[in-house]
Amino acid sequence: MTAGSKQPFHLYVHVPFCRSICYYCDFVHGVYRKQQADAWLDALKQEIQARGLPEKLKTIYIGGGTPTSLSHEQLETLLSLLDGKEPLEYTIEVNPGTLDDETADILVRHGINRVSLGMQSADDALLKRIGRTHTHADTIHAVNCLKAHGITNISLDLMYSLPGQTMDMLKRSAEAAHALAPKHISVYSLTVEENTVFGKKGVTPLDEDTEADMYEYLRDTLPAMGYERYETANFAVPGYASKHNLCYWDYRDFLGFSCGASGKEGLLRYDNTRSIAEYIKDPLRRKEYPLTKEEAMFEAVMMNLRKRKGLGLQAFEEMFGMSVQHAFGAKLERLLKDGSLRIDAGYLYCSDRGYDILNSILTELL
Numbered sequence: 001m002t003a004g005s006k007q008p009f010h011l012y013v014h015v016p017f018c019r020s021i022c023y024y025c026d027f028v029h030g031v032y033r034k035q036q037a038d039a040w041l042d043a044l045k046q047e048i049q050a051r052g053l054p055e056k057l058k059t060i061y062i063g064g065g066t067p068t069s070l071s072h073e074q075l076e077t078l079l080s081l082l083d084g085k086e087p088l089e090y091t092i093e094v095n096p097g098t099l100d101d102e103t104a105d106i107l108v109r110h111g112i113n114r115v116s117l118g119m120q121s122a123d124d125a126l127l128k129r130i131g132r133t134h135t136h137a138d139t140i141h142a143v144n145c146l147k148a149h150g151i152t153n154i155s156l157d158l159m160y161s162l163p164g165q166t167m168d169m170l171k172r173s174a175e176a177a178h179a180l181a182p183k184h185i186s187v188y189s190l191t192v193e194e195n196t197v198f199g200k201k202g203v204t205p206l207d208e209d210t211e212a213d214m215y216e217y218l219r220d221t222l223p224a225m226g227y228e229r230y231e232t233a234n235f236a237v238p239g240y241a242s243k244h245n246l247c248y249w250d251y252r253d254f255l256g257f258s259c260g261a262s263g264k265e266g267l268l269r270y271d272n273t274r275s276i277a278e279y280i281k282d283p284l285r286r287k288e289y290p291l292t293k294e295e296a297m298f299e300a301v302m303m304n305l306r307k308r309k310g311l312g313l314q315a316f317e318e319m320f321g322m323s324v325q326h327a328f329g330a331k332l333e334r335l336l337k338d339g340s341l342r343i344d345a346g347y348l349y350c351s352d353r354g355y356d357i358l359n360s361i362l363t364e365l366l
């Protein structure tokens with residue numbers, strides 16, 4: 001495995017603007033200002049010109065921030081920069097309340113075929129309490145608008161363990177999400193970072209037991225609604241697992257463009273600057289972290305075990321020139337023996353019990 005031996009086929013582009021800032025959010029973003037967004041677009045053009053993009057890409061994911069916080073003209077410019085790559089899966093993140101017919105038109109014209117929509121909850125009072133500026137009616141409108149424009153591959157995000165959220169509220173949100181017939185649902189529990197509005201106010205998530213109950217509810221209910229749990233927090237109608245996110249969990253290489261984006265090429269990991277102002281001044285500013293082969297092997301196992309399917313034994317051997325059994329020796333043996341991990345049909349994967357204690361399995365392997 002050598003650094004930068006082959007150009008990756010997966011691209012992530014970070015749009016660092018939002019119309020307003022949610023109380024729990026720790027992503028790289030600023031409140032949208034037209035002039036700054038214009039300067040950011042110029043910087044992105046420079047980065048693309050300097051670093052280059054592969055001729056074809058399998059997946060593109062435009063995340064944020066809120067990509068649809070850009071003006072129509074800016075969104076058009078952004079997507080034009082990526083035209084002609086013919087990705088199999090082309091995703092953009094959208095916030096309900098930032099989608100209108102013209103935006104949906106622009107997305108379709110540039111080949112976007114998947115939208116990840118930040119629904120979070122169907123409870124308007126709860127949305128307000130966490131600093132979201134949309135309502136559930138906005139989510140319904142966004143889904144209908146996308147479908148009317150032919151984008152049916154829609155993923156919804158749902159949050160749990162939110163302050164003031166009850167199990168009944170979560171159940172109603174899961175049912176409301178299901179009623180919109182998305183192809184994919186991602187679930188997130190609240191984490192409170194110090195530098196967020198919640199962090200500064202001392203707001204905390206719900207207690208651990210309630211959080212675990214909520215996760216178990218989603219884990220058991222979404223599959224009963226027809227969504228396979230293919231990763232610890234991701235559920236999809238068969239055939240609709242996120243091809244882009246699978247590139248992270250398969251431990252494949254990917255490019256990251258713009259401030260706040262990261263990338264991995266062979267044994268090199270990099271983080272672009274997190275500051276919008278710095279990025280505008282120097283779009284090529286980034287920190288690089290060379291990985292040792294041992295670190296990369298551990299990361300590969302850590303990412304792959306998040307998938308229900310687990311780690312492909314042959315893929316691991318092709319990547320590192322040795323088997324996973326050889327790489328992890330007695331530690332792996334122990335976990336196989338106690339039934340936390342299994343090997344079957346060419347995959348190393350967590351048993352049902354192991355999946356619930358994935359973190360301790362990884363600690364053991366480290």
Ligand code: SF4
Pocket residue numbers: 017018020021022025026027029064065066095118
């Ligand atoms: S919309 Fe998303 S990125 Fe923007 S502040 Fe809210 S959670 Fe953060």
